[in-house]
Amino acid sequence: MSVVTRFAPSPTGKLHIGSVRTALFSWLYARRHQGEFLLRIEDTDRQRSTQEATQLIFDSLNWLGLNYDREPVFQSHRMENYRAKASALVEEGKAYYCTCTKERLDALREDAIAKKLKPRYDNKCRDLGLKPTAGTPCTIRFRNPIDGTVVVDDMVQGQVDYQNAELDDLIIIRTDGTPTYNFAVVVDEIDMRCTHVIRGDDHLNNTPRQINLFHAFGKAVPSFGHVPMILSPEGRKLSKRENEVSVLEWRSEGYLPEAVLNYLVRLGWSHGDQELFSVGEMIEKFDTKKIHRSPASLDHKKFQWINHQHMMKLSPANAIKMAEPFFKERGIEVDDSQRSQQIFEAQQSRSHTLLEFVEKSVYFFSDVEEYDEKAAAKHLTLKSQPLLAELRQSLEGLSDWKSVAIHAKITDIVQEREIGFGAIAQPVRVALTGSTVSPGIDVTIELVGRDRVLQRIDSAMDWIDKRSS
Ligand code: GLU
Numbered sequence: 198m199s200v201v202t203r204f205a206p207s208p209t210g211k212l213h214i215g216s217v218r219t220a221l222f223s224w225l226y227a228r229r230h231q232g233e234f235l236l237r238i239e240d241t242d243r244q245r246s247t248q249e250a251t252q253l254i255f256d257s258l259n260w261l262g263l264n265y266d267r268e269p270v271f272q273s274h275r276m277e278n279y280r281a282k283a284s285a286l287v288e289e290g291k292a293y294y295c296t297c298t299k300e301r302l303d304a305l306r307e308d309a310i311a312k313k314l315k316p317r318y319d320n321k322c323r324d325l326g327l328k329p330t331a332g333t334p335c336t337i338r339f340r341n342p343i344d345g346t347v348v349v350d351d352m353v354q355g356q357v358d359y360q361n362a363e364l365d366d367l368i369i370i371r372t373d374g375t376p377t378y379n380f381a382v383v384v385d386e387i388d389m390r391c392t393h394v395i396r397g398d399d400h401l402n403n404t405p406r407q408i409n410l411f412h413a414f415g416k417a418v419p420s421f422g423h424v425p426m427i428l429s430p431e432g433r434k435l436s437k438r439e440n441e442v443s444v445l446e447w448r449s450e451g452y453l454p455e456a457v458l459n460y461l462v463r464l465g466w467s468h469g470d471q472e473l474f475s476v477g478e479m480i481e482k483f484d485t486k487k488i489h490r491s492p493a494s495l496d497h498k499k500f501q502w503i504n505h506q507h508m509m510k511l512s513p514a515n516a517i518k519m520a521e522p523f524f525k526e527r528g529i530e531v532d533d534s535q536r537s538q539q540i541f542e543a544q545q546s547r548s549h550t551l552l553e554f555v556e557k558s559v560y561f562f563s564d565v566e567e568y569d570e571k572a573a574a575k576h577l578t579l580k581s582q583p584l585l586a587e588l589r590q591s592l593e594g595l596s597d598w599k600s601v602a603i604h605a606k607i608t609d610i611v612q613e614r615e616i617g618f619g620a621i622a623q624p625v626r627v628a629l630t631g632s633t634v635s636p637g638i639d640v641t642i643e644l645v646g647r648d649r650v651l652q653r654i655d656s657a658m659d660w661i662d663k664r665s666s
Contacts, residue, residue, distance in 0.1 A: 198392060199392075200227055200230040200393060201227070201235060201389065201390050201391050202223040202224070202232065202234050202391065202393045203235040203386075203389060203394070204216075204223050204237070205236075205239050205385075205396070206239065207238075208238055208239075208247060208250035210250055210441060211253065212253065212441075212442065213442070214435070216397070217257065218462075218465065219395055221261075221263060221458055221461050222422070222466070222483075222488065225462070225479055225480055225483035226483060227393075228480045229480055229481070229484075232392070233267070234263070235265055236265040236269040237385055237389065238251055238269055239378075239382075241272045241276075241375055243273065253445065257443070257444040257445060260444065261444060261454045261457060261458060262476065270385065272376075272385065275384075276375065278384065279370070279376035279384055280374060280376075283370045283376070286337075286414075290340070291339070291413045292337050292339050292369060292413075293326070293338055294322065295337070296322060297318075297336075298334075302318070317365035322338070334372040337369050337370040338367060338368055339366055339380070340366060340413075341365065341367060346358050346359065346360055346361070347361060347408050347409060349401070350420075351401070351404075351422060352393075352395075352421065352485040352488070353398075353422045353424055353485065354401065354490060355490075359405035361409070367380075369410075378403070379410065380410065382407060383410040386411075386419055393419055393421075393422070394420070397423065398425050398426065400423065401423045404421055424488055425492040425493070426492050427440075427464055427492060427493055427494070428492045428494045429495060430495050430497065431494075432494050435495075451551035451555070452500075452504050453504060453511070453519070453551065455475065456500075456507035456508075458476060459473060459479070459503050459507065460500045462474060462483075463499075466483070466487055466488050466489065467487055468484075472503070473503065473506050501549050501550075504549055505550075508549065508550070508551070508554070513537075513538035513541045514533055516541045516545070516551070516554070517538060519551055520551045520555050523551055523555040524562065529562045536646075540558055540561050543636040543637075543644060547636070557634070557635075560645070561644055561645060565630065565631040567631060568632075568660070569627070572627045572632050572633045575623075577660060577664070578624075578661065579661060581624035582661045582662075584610065584624060585624055585625060586658065587610055589651060589655070591609070592642070592651065593651060595647075598646075600639040600642070601639070603642045603643055607621055607638070607639065624657070625654065626641065627657070628656070629641060629642065629649075629650060
């Protein structure tokens, strides 16, 4: 039987970081076994589900490359189906109509709590054979087995046993005709032919109820894997804000999709002590046996490091393409010229993210509007002005505009004047970039380009004049 996994988010806000990770695990499992990965939007809660959140799910999966194999399934389109399946269970005596009022159920609950017992339904309507009648609100309840054990043979948690005596008769259809989570999920898993369900361990306690429903439908029970939650860097439960990531915010912060997947896969899964994975390697090596049973903690530093490692592997052509929107935001149109690619190569080891690359590279593409105050005060001085003038002259006549030849020109001046390299490199760096940080000065000069270099040195010399007069 071929593997079918699914991701089943509720579109009620941003995606939880743990959900994105379970999406990844499910996707990897499907890809590892040449199976299918499906998407189901669990939008039965019409009050809380939004189109915007649904779009966010599509866009996030798309950006991460977690492609799904069939059209997404929307639970809200399947209401009739859930009702029909529930009625069929009633017909077969596996479910029943219940007319207990909210007041009665509340009273039962309060009574149990007062007696320090676990609140549960007392099965009042279980054997009454009620039929729905107009004007009397009724639910449909599942006739859960009274005794016996439900064994969850979990891919991650191992064997977890539940006593049926602990599980009461679950409402499967509410008075308003909508299905409850546990019921809709089972109907969907069956219709979608899901073979493996990988999800957060907050759903482990739902699983015995779902298994009983699979049995009632006479269908095979999928394999379950319940993945532990993700904790804060300090090891505590994530706050709402920490938990609700928008993957797309990572995109705007300049993270690479492959690095995000690498970071997420390592939150709770390992393969020996390997930290870095390409997507291909993740697929090849993914194994549910290596999903950790204990929770993982977020580690922002590690995320940065992983992203940097993936930046180092990025081809310059690809990097420029991915960085294009960031340049655009700054009013810069980049082309995929050799120069753009060389600029990336010069900045690659200095950039943890695409955003950092772009922020550090603006001066290659647009004029320097102002100098960093401290840098200018220190390096653009009457003392450095003659050095700038001399370098300008020397560069103006340079025919081979390459870093090696540029370096030689600087060295000539440095040796002749018996000064340190920095005495000239720093002033010219401030002149060209506005600050004291850039790749090697020879490479910087080469890539800024002759005309701009000469013009920026002129501007710097003017600035020194104005400052000193
Ligand atoms: N909609 C549920 C959630 O987002 C899905 C649980 C499941 O995967 O079964 O928690």
